[in-house]
Each structure stands twice: as structure tokens, then as C-alpha cells.
Amino acid sequence: MNENKIVDLATEQALVLDCGKSLKSFKTAYTTYGKLNDAKDNAILICHALTGDQYVASNHPITKKEGWWSYIVGPEKPIDTNKFFVVCPNVIGGCMGSTGPKEINSETGKVYGTDFPVITIADMVRAQKLLIDYLGIEKIFCVTGGSMGGMLVLEWLSKFPEMVHSAIPIATATNHSAQNIALNELARQSIMADPNWNSGNYYNSDNKPLKGLSVARMAAHISYLSKDALHSKFGRNLQDKSSLDYSFDADFQIESYLRHQGFTFVDRFDANSYLYITRAMDYFDVSSSNDGSLIESFKNTVSKVLCISFTSDWLYPTSENKKIVKVFNTLGINVSFIEIETDGGHDSFLLEEPKLFEAMQGFIKSTYENL
Amino acid sequence: MSLINEKKDFKIIADLIPAKSSVIDVGCNDGSLLEFLKEEKDINGRGMEIDQQKVQLCLSKGISVIEGDADLDLYDYPDNLFDYSILTYTLQATKSPKNVLSELVRISSKAIISFPNFGHWKIATSLLINRKMPISEKLSYSWHETPNLHFCTINDFIDLCEEAGIRIEKQANLKTNRLNKFYGKNLLNSYFNEVGLFLVSKIKN
Incomplete structure (x- = not known):
């Protein structure tokens, strides 16, 4: 029931991308949980984040390891798999089976590498829309996701408003701030500075740009946590030693922790995918197709929306999430908003946060009952 | 909530609101007034609530609610978005009652405001005799722990409306459950009503 499936989409018509190029065929890897009911009104689409x-x-x-949102998705959970048909696709540009830089270009028979076209959040959503069509779903009961997943949610609300009954964008923004772009650029530069990156041509080599990707992950990981959480978890504690080494080894626990995060990440993620997806996030501005007007961008939105932010999230802070709420209010959209107090930082949407659980469960349950 | 005789107040508020109106309840508590108005008048309702536990309750009831503060977050709404705004037993707890009132009549065509009347004879007599801050059913906190920052009397409220360019259209008499035309400021009004409940709107220039 929940095994990974891969489907070829855009077989009849190429997927035209924002950059002007098109994908004549592309694959989407996805998982599903639960069953689509006869009325086909119980589908929930989950949009994953950058490295999800x-x-x-x-x-x-x-x-x-168990699924990244097992706390929220499962039997009796807020996204109740006994009740709902849950769909979670890997975004295009990703590296877990959907068409991306590490896959074979069907036109040339070779791995894409950096020949893969630069994609956008809107392209990802266009691809997801084809999957939803393929699954025979005309109206999605709820679209949700955090961080980049939240951007996809906003894009869905803007571009396919009639297909979305309700939505929960979490810890996200209508566009990337200069600070967001700066952090992503730091990550990209560290990948590209690794000689093994070799302009993106490393798939046939034994030496992959693991160091660069690892440093990119370390930098990003810092931005997912709050200062208070780092302090209370690690402080200035030393790692397996009682005094400083006067060396560049990992003296501090936080160093060791970050190195571990970096090392383990490279086993499951592709460096080129990291470049492409961070680029898509930086390019994201949900209002770009409407001359920068958020009001125009959401004027056809009729969904019921719950926006969620976290107090200690400095990457996509409450102020950015409230901007969304303000636009929705102005348009008279049925919007709710809750700011959850936690020191968990941006990562809070992935943590076992009872208040997130409660808010999502309350909203989803009552919205489905009033369908 | 012990502070108000809920159902009675709800009924009077419902009588003030035409069917299918759009309504924001500022300080909407657990959303029970919005639910009541939905049932009675099929309103299109929104809530704002500062207490997160109550926000969670509203979400679980399917009420659209913004976690927010009347002093800070009303500015986010455009002019005349709603037909009615409601502020029950909250005005006295705001930092700036005048700004909040002005915002309410900006974002909605009409506003319904209720507050405990500090000029009621029981309160006034209690203060006069005991020389201690009064505690009653409707003013149930000790002075040092009360969330109420700005107590006022009905006459004070009438003055504030005048100062803020706000017209009082109707006043409710909660004892008789009647909606009256507003007769203006007088001693009896402030003396005998435990609660002030008014329908107000902005005076157009």
C-alpha cells in the first residue's frame, strides 16, 4: 500500500518549464497511504521540504529511519491514513526517483548532470498537478507542507485554486529574502568549491563531491535551529574530552554534531539536486507571474487555509508567515493563523511538537466534517 | 465564562446582526459566540484570539481564527472588510481602547461593543463604602491581578466615542433584553446598567 511507485508523466504533452525549456517525459516517484474513497474527496497532498x-x-x-513526518501522518494521527488518501511525491529535480540531475535524459541516453534545466517551484507544482490528474483526483481535500513544502502549497493555492479545498502552509514565505538566498548561495558555493564536483560531472567517478555537500548541509542545519536550542543542547560542552586539544579536531560537541549531520546527509542526497532545488527556492516568488502583486496572485483562492509559524524560526519567521495571512485576510479568504511557541527553530515542523499536532488535527478534522 | 450571562448576551447580539452578515469577533474566546451566530444568522464569521489554547479550540470547531492581539493586529485588515465587528468584554483589557475602537469601525461597517460598567451603582457603592477596588460577578479579579487595564463607565465610553468620531446607534438594556435607541448620556444610564452594550459606527466625514 505504501510502497514507492514511479510513474512517467507528460507522455502526451511536454512539461514546459519557466526557463523556457521543456521536459518531453519525466518520472515522478511517490508514495501513497490509505485509500481514495468513492467520492474522491479525501486526498491529502504532502509537499516535502528541500532535503525531504x-x-x-x-x-x-x-x-x-522512519518517515520524516511519521509524527503527523499515520493511523489516528492528524493526517489520518485510516481516513485519508495521502499522496507524497518526490519533487522534480530531486534525487529519490523523480526526474532530476542524476537521472538519465531520455533524449540523449546520458545522465543529465548540469544539463538538467533550472527548475522552479511553479514547475514542481505543474509536475505534481499532472500526478494528481493521473490519480484521478479533481479536488484535493488538503495540500500541506513546511518550509519549501509551504512554498509549493502557496503555489498550488495561487495557480490551481479550484483544485484545493483546504491548505496548511507551515513555516514558509511568499518569496525568498536576501538572507535566505545568501544562505543557499553559501551552500551552493561549498558544493561547487569541491574539486570532485567537476562542473556537475561526477556520476561516473569514484570521487563524488561529498565534502562540499556535507559542508552545505552543516551550514543549512545551523539555520534550522535556534540559538537557544543549540545552547541548551550543546552549550560549550566538549566532545569526549575534558580539555581543549589545541587542534582543529572537533573539540566541541556542536562541531561533532554538525560533522555527523554532514556525513550522514551525503549518503542520501545528490549534490547537483541540492544546487537545483536551492535555486528553485531562491527564484521563488509566488507573485512573480502577477507583477509582484500578492493580491492578484491569490484573487481566485477559495480554499480554507491554516497558516502556522514557530516563535524561534529565524529562517522563515512569523513576520513572513503573517504576510501571507494579511494578504488572505485582505481578500476575505477563510484563513486561520497560529504561532507556536517553541525553541525548536525552523525545524519545529519536523519535530514532535504537540501544539502542531493539535492544531493540524483540529483543523483537518473539523474541515473534513464540514465538507 | 462567568463574566457574562452568555446566552442572554448572545441573543441580543444576534438580534443586532442581519442574516448572512460577515462578522469578526475580536477576542472570540472559544468561538461560542461565532458558533451561535452561525446557527442563528448563518453569518460568515472570523475570530481573533490572543490565548493560544482558545485558538486551538476554535480550530477544532472549524472556526477561522487568527491568533492575534486587538491592540496590534487589527491594522492588518483593510477598510470595511466586515459588515460587523464584535468586541465583548475586551475593551477594558486593551492597551489603547481608543485605537482599538477606531480600528473596529474602520474594518467593519458597524461594531458591537460590550464592557463591564464601572459606574454601576453596586460598584460605585462598594468603592464608596469599602474604599477597596470592587470585586463583583462581572469584575471578578483583585486589583493586582486583573488583566483589565482601562476600566470605564458607560458615560466615559460615550465621551470616548464622541472624541473618536464614533456614532452610537443603539444601546442594549441587558436587564430587559431590549435594544433601545440611544438616548444619550445621562446619570441613570451609567448608574443602572451593569454592562454597556452598544452598536456603533464611524461618523463619515
Whole structure:
């Protein structure tokens, strides 16, 4: 029921991308949980974040860890798989089976590498829309996701408003701030500075740009946590030693922790995918197709929306999320908003946060009852 | 909530609101007034609530609610978005009652405001005799722990409306459950009503 599936989409018509190029055929890897009912009104689409994937509630094939949102998705959970038909696709540009830089270009028979076209959040959503069509769903009961997933949610609300009954964008923004772009550029530069990156041509080599990707992950990981959480978890504690080494080894626990985050990440993620997806996030501005007007961008939105932010999230802070709420209010859209107090930082949407659980469960349950 | 005789107040508020109106309840608590108005008048309702536990309750009831503060977050709404705004037993707890009132009549065509009347004879007599801050059913906190920052009397409220360019259209008499035409400021009004409940709107220039 929840095994990974891969489907070829755009077989009849090429997927035209924002950059002007098109994908004549492309694959989407996705998981599903639960059953689509006869009325086809119980589908929930989950959009993953930058380094997420389709393994939202099942064990990851590489890390063997449980799904990244197992806390929220499952039987009796807010996204109740006994009740709902849950779909979670890997975005295009990703590296877990959907068409991306590490896959074969069907036109040339070679791995794409950096020949893969630069994609956008809107392109990802266009691809997801084809999957939803393929699954025979005319109206999605709820589209949800955090961080980049939240951007996809906003894009859905803007571009396919009639297909979305309700939505929960979490810890996200209508566009990337200069600070967001700066952090992503730091990550990209560290990948490209690794000699093994070799302009993106490393798939046939034994030496992959693991160091660069690892540093990119370390930098990003800092931005997912709050200062208070780092302090209370690690402080200035030393790692397995009682005094400073006067060396550049990992003296501090935080160093060791970050190195571990970097090392383990490279086993499951592709460096080129990281470049492409961060680029898509930086390019994201949901209002770009409407001359920068958010009002124009959401004027056809009729969905019921719940926006959620976290107090200690400095990457996509409450102020950015409230901007969305303000636009929706102005348009008279049925919007709710809750700011959850936590020191968990941006990562809070992935943590076991009871208030997130409660808010999502309350909203989803009552919205489905009033369908 | 012990502060108000809920159902009675709800009924009077419902009587003030035409069917299918769009309504924002500022300080909407657990959403029960919005639910009541939905049932009675089929309103299109929104809530704003500062207490997160209550926001969660509203979400679980399917009420659209913004976690927010009347002093800070009304500015986010455009002019005349709603037909009615409601502020029950909250005005006295705001930092700036005048700004909040002005915002309410900006974002909605009409506003319904209720507050405990500090000029009621029981309160006034209690203060006069005991020389201690009064505690009653409707003013149930000790002075040092009360969330109420700005107590006022009905006459004070009438003055504030005048100052803020706000017209009082109707006043409710909660004892008789009647909606009256507003007769203006007088001693009896402030003396005998435990609660002030008014329908107000902005005076157009």
C-alpha cells in the first residue's frame, strides 16, 4: 500500500518549464497511504521540504529511519491514513526517483548532470498537478507542507485554486529574502568549491563531491535551529574530552554534531539536486507571474487555509508567515493563523511538537466534517 | 465564562446582526459566540484570539481564527472588510481602547461593543463604602491581578466615542433584553446598567 511507485508523466504533452525549456517525459516517484474513497474527496497532498522526499510515513530505503513526518501522518494521527488518501511525491529535480540531475535524459541516453534545466517551484507544482490528474483526483481535500513544502502549497493555492479545498502552509514565505538566498548561495558555493564536483560531472567517478555537500548541509542545519536550542543542547560542552586539544579536531560537541549531520546527509542526497532545488527556492516568488502583486496572485483562492509559524524560526519567521495571512485576510479568504511557541527553530515542523499536532488535527478534522 | 450571562448576551447580539452578515469577533474566546451566530444568522464569521489554547479550540470547531492581539493586529485588515465587528468584554483589557475602537469601525461597517460598567451603582457603592477596588460577578479579579487595564463607565465610553468620531446607534438594556435607541448620556444610564452594550459606527466625514 505504501510502497514507492514511479510513474512517467507528460507522455502526451511536454512539461514546459519557466526557463523556457521543456521536459518531453519525466518520472515522478511517490508514495501513497490509505485509500481514495468513492467520492474522491479525501486526498491529502504532502509537499516535502528541500532535503525531504516521498518517504513521509514509511522507512527510508537508505537511512532505514522512519518517515520524516511519521509524527503527523499515520493511523489516528492528524493526517489520518485510516481516513485519508495521502499522496507524497518526490519533487522534480530531486534525487529519490523523480526526474532530476542524476537521472538519465531520455533524449540523449546520458545522465543529465548540469544539463538538467533550472527548475522552479511553479514547475514542481505543474509536475505534481499532472500526478494528481493521473490519480484521478479533481479536488484535493488538503495540500500541506513546511518550509519549501509551504512554498509549493502557496503555489498550488495561487495557480490551481479550484483544485484545493483546504491548505496548511507551515513555516514558509511568499518569496525568498536576501538572507535566505545568501544562505543557499553559501551552500551552493561549498558544493561547487569541491574539486570532485567537476562542473556537475561526477556520476561516473569514484570521487563524488561529498565534502562540499556535507559542508552545505552543516551550514543549512545551523539555520534550522535556534540559538537557544543549540545552547541548551550543546552549550560549550566538549566532545569526549575534558580539555581543549589545541587542534582543529572537533573539540566541541556542536562541531561533532554538525560533522555527523554532514556525513550522514551525503549518503542520501545528490549534490547537483541540492544546487537545483536551492535555486528553485531562491527564484521563488509566488507573485512573480502577477507583477509582484500578492493580491492578484491569490484573487481566485477559495480554499480554507491554516497558516502556522514557530516563535524561534529565524529562517522563515512569523513576520513572513503573517504576510501571507494579511494578504488572505485582505481578500476575505477563510484563513486561520497560529504561532507556536517553541525553541525548536525552523525545524519545529519536523519535530514532535504537540501544539502542531493539535492544531493540524483540529483543523483537518473539523474541515473534513464540514465538507 | 462567568463574566457574562452568555446566552442572554448572545441573543441580543444576534438580534443586532442581519442574516448572512460577515462578522469578526475580536477576542472570540472559544468561538461560542461565532458558533451561535452561525446557527442563528448563518453569518460568515472570523475570530481573533490572543490565548493560544482558545485558538486551538476554535480550530477544532472549524472556526477561522487568527491568533492575534486587538491592540496590534487589527491594522492588518483593510477598510470595511466586515459588515460587523464584535468586541465583548475586551475593551477594558486593551492597551489603547481608543485605537482599538477606531480600528473596529474602520474594518467593519458597524461594531458591537460590550464592557463591564464601572459606574454601576453596586460598584460605585462598594468603592464608596469599602474604599477597596470592587470585586463583583462581572469584575471578578483583585486589583493586582486583573488583566483589565482601562476600566470605564458607560458615560466615559460615550465621551470616548464622541472624541473618536464614533456614532452610537443603539444601546442594549441587558436587564430587559431590549435594544433601545440611544438616548444619550445621562446619570441613570451609567448608574443602572451593569454592562454597556452598544452598536456603533464611524461618523463619515
